[in-house]
Amino acid sequence: MTNDAWTEIPDQRYRRLWDEFDQRFQFKPSIYPKDWPSIAEPRGSVTLDLAGIFQPDHFEAGCRRVDEVVLASLQRVFDEQTALLALDWQHPAYEFRPHRHTGAFTWPESPLSPFPDGDYHIFLTEDMDQGTFGHPWEHTLCVWGDDLVSDLVPELGLPVKRSRR
Template sequence: MEIVEPGRPGWRPMTPIERETAWDRFDETFDFRASVNPEGWPAIDEPAPSVTFDLSVSNGPRLLTAFAALNAEALRCFVWALPDIDELLVLDWQHTAWWFDPRLDDAPAQWDDVQRAQPTVFPDGDYFAFLSPDMTEGTFGHPWEQTLCVMGDRLIDTLGKSLALWLPVVRVNGESTEGRRS
């Protein structure tokens, strides 16, 4: 059993039954396939509409600012673009699953925040999904492929447009685009 310490405002852990139900729905909806091998990527069947971004360009000296900027922008978009959603469900592969009210989160996580118990939109070693309760809108971060899939019209129109200013698009609606890193 995983021990969950108190975290930031707006976060509450799912019960074991809620977690199991959420992962079962996620697996059924997206055909989730965890893999460190490129042959198994992407790890989900990316829905339409969706846009997937290449996070590998943020490695090296850009990593800390990219991590902070992406998490802050995602938080802003969750609040502004999804005002009708009280809580997102947040899945963290092999860890605690969460209910998250982005309106109550007082500060996006920083890379060096060693006290961080909750996942971030920017994948930092695990698969992270931030999803509307019906799983039609949200994000999915792939740590090994170094990608972020943004799902649903409202988030594509906000978070997707913002990220497209500085991150390459690698897939749209699950289909490859030019600009894919080799």
């Protein structure tokens, strides 16, 4: 898929990016709580509790709100030329330009969203110094990088599950 906001990353780069992510964050996917968190959470990161959103009465509206707030934060924190990496475990990866994204994160216009609604969803800078890691089974969103933490965490207003500050 390619449009103004999303460009699919070719296979060779996809493998390199995932290798780098796996190594840097010691990614260990698991549905078992004994193995969580699934990444080595970066210093200064804040992990937010999404569990309340996963309740049937709150899911659709909660997903939409998280996606909207994350997008607005990405647009405030990064300039218009910034292309982020959007990784979806065992699915295609994309370069994502937040300033070019309009509307909701819905298929087919958006291949994935910041909210981890069934898989690990990761949005991060090319140098991997700032980003979000959504864990679908732990029901968390880990946010790292000083600028992103300062802007996004207060805006979401979700309970903190873990804080590395």
